[in-house]
Amino acid sequence: MKLPGFSLSSYSDLLNSFIQARHAFCASAEIPNIQFNTVFLRHDVDFSLELTLPVADVESQLGVVSCYYVLLSGPYNPCSSASTKAMQRLREMGHEIGLHYDLSLYPDDPDLARKRLDSEVEFLQQLSGGEVSTIVMHEPSRGHEDFFLDVPGYINPTYFQRTNPNLLYVSDSCRAWRDLSLCEYLNGQSEKSCLMLNTHPESWLADRPQHRITYLEKTLLPKVLEPTQRYFLEAVRNAWQTHVGPVSGYGDSDE
Numbered sequence: 001m002k003l004p005g006f007s008l009s010s011y012s013d014l015l016n017s018f019i020q021a022r023h024a025f026c027a028s029a030e031i032p033n034i035q036f037n038t039v040f041l042r043h044d045v046d047f048s049l050e051l052t053l054p055v056a057d058v059e060s061q062l063g064v065v066s067c068y069y070v071l072l073s074g075p076y077n078p079c080s081s082a083s084t085k086a087m088q089r090l091r092e093m094g095h096e097i098g099l100h101y102d103l104s105l106y107p108d109d110p111d112l113a114r115k116r117l118d119s120e121v122e123f124l125q126q127l128s129g130g131e132v133s134t135i136v137m138h139e140p141s142r143g144h145e146d147f148f149l150d151v152p153g154y155i156n157p158t159y160f161q162r163t164n165p166n167l168l169y170v171s172d173s174c175r176a177w178r179d180l181s182l183c184e185y186l187n188g189q190s191e192k193s194c195l196m197l198n199t200h201p202e203s204w205l206a207d208r209p210q211h212r213i214t215y216l217e218k219t220l221l222p223k224v225l226e227p228t229q230r231y232f233l234e235a236v237r238n239a240w241q242t243h244v245g246p247v248s249g250y251g252d253s254d255e
Contacts, residue, residue, distance in 0.1 A: 001017060001183050001186045001187055002183065003177050003180065003182060003183060004182075005206075005209060006172070006175055006203050006204050006206055006212075006215070007204060007205075007206050007207065007208075008054055008055070008058055008204055008205065010204070011055060011058055011199075011204050012058045012061075012062070015058070015059065015062050015064055016062065017186055018039050018186070019062065019064075021037070021186060022037065023037045023038065023039050023195075024037060024038045024039070025038070025039050025040075025041065025064050025065060025066075026038045026039065026040040026194075027065055027067075027096065028040075028067050028096050028098065028133065028134040028155055028157070029133065029134075029155065031134075031155055031157055031160050032155070032160065034160065034164065034167065034194050035193075035194065036166075036193045036194065037193065037194065038194045038195070039194070039195045039196075039197060040157065040194075040195070040196045040197070041059070041064065041065075041066035041067070041197055041199070042066065042067050042068075042069060042098075042136065042157060042196065042197070042198050042199075043055070043066060043067070043068045043069065043198070043199055043200065043201050044069050044071075044100055044136070044138070044198060044200055045068055045069060045070050045071060045074075045076075045100065045200075045201065046071060046074055046075075046100075046138075046200060046202070047074070047075060047076060047202045047220070047224050048076050048202055048223070048224050048227075049068075049070065049076060049078065049082070049083040049086040049087060050082050050083070050086050050227065051201055051202045051205065051223060051224070052068055052086060052090065052201040052202075053086055053089060053090070054201070054204075054205060055199075055201035055204055056068070056089070056090055056093055056095055056201070057093070059093070059095070060093040060094065060095075065094050065095055065096065066095055066096070067095065067096040067097070067098050067134060068087075068090055068095055068096070068097055068098065068201075069097075069098040069099065069100035069134075069135075069136050070087070070097060070098070070099065070100055070124055070128070071100040071102065071138055072099070072100075072120055072123065072124065073102050073105050074100075074102075074138075075224075076224075078124070078127055079127060080227075082227055083127075084127055084128075087127060087128040087129070088128070088129055090128075091128065091129060091130050096134065097124065097128040097130060097132055098132060098133075098134040098135055098136060099117075099120055099121050099124050099132055099134075099135045099136075100135075100136055100137075100138050101117060101120060101135055101136075101137060101138060101148065102137075102138040102139070103137060103138075103144040103145075103146065103147070104139075104144060106147075110147050113147050113148075114147065114148075114151070117135070117147075117148060117151070117154075121135070121154070133154060133155055134154060134155040134156070134157065135148060135151075135154045135155070135156050136156060136157055136158055137158065140158070146158070149162075157196060160196075161196055164194075166192055166193045166194055167192060167194050167195070167196055168181060168185055168190055168192035168194070168195045168196070169195075169196045169198070170182045170185075170195065170196070170197050170198070171197075171198040171199075172198070172199045172200060172203055173198075173200070174212065175200075175203040175212040175215060175216075176212060182195075182197075202220055202223070202224070203215075203220075205219060205220070205223065206219055
């Protein structure tokens with residue numbers, strides 16, 4: 001096996017490789033008891049909930065369940081109609097919703113931070129229409145102390161990533177692979193017996209090979225901005241065109 005390219009077909013091929021190798025897929029609640037030849041799929045949703053659906057559909061068609069971690073303070077609006085519909089669709093496909101918490105925006109006091117965490121979980125449960133029992137930190141590379149690595153009441157996959165010696169962690173952060181450990185795992189050459197695969201769904205939407213910066217600028221950016229552009233060109237334009245106020249006035253000239 002070689003490292004997968006970042007496309008939906010490559011993602012499907014990757015999942016099929018696990019299936020053909022008779023690996024089981026683990027849900028969030030099962031992480032504490034993850035066993036030999038088991039894969040836990042998680043997705044950090046950093047840019048768009050709508051853009052998770054193509055990846056989620058690939059998983060659903062293969063009978064695979066994964067967990068999508070939603071960032072309430074990111075560049076997308078989780079309260080929007082499009083986002084809530086996307087979360088509803090994720091749940092309909094059998095996937096889980098988790099909280100992607102950003103400690104850079106939390107109070108420094110651990111007790112106040114815990115209250116903020118609980119309130120975000122409760123809010124996300126209302127938005128997504130279901131239970132949220134699992135949490136992961138956003139951008140741990142910033143160096144913030146993770147108050148919630150082993151917090152009572154929630155499952156944090158990062159805790160098991162750090163404490164389970166048999167669990168291999170692989171991420172596609174910045175649409176790149178750090179090394180060949182994913183290949184080694186699937187080829188039976190890894191010392192680890194189970195895998196946590198963290199992928200970002202918005203990175204897998206190319207229909208042809210692209211350098212990651214080209215993909216960022218030419219493919220991902222237009223997809224992320226499209227809902228905002230659609231809102232202005234449809235809803236806002238219609239409101240302005242049908243407004244009962246005077247049409248002409250200072251600054252209304254098209255010159």
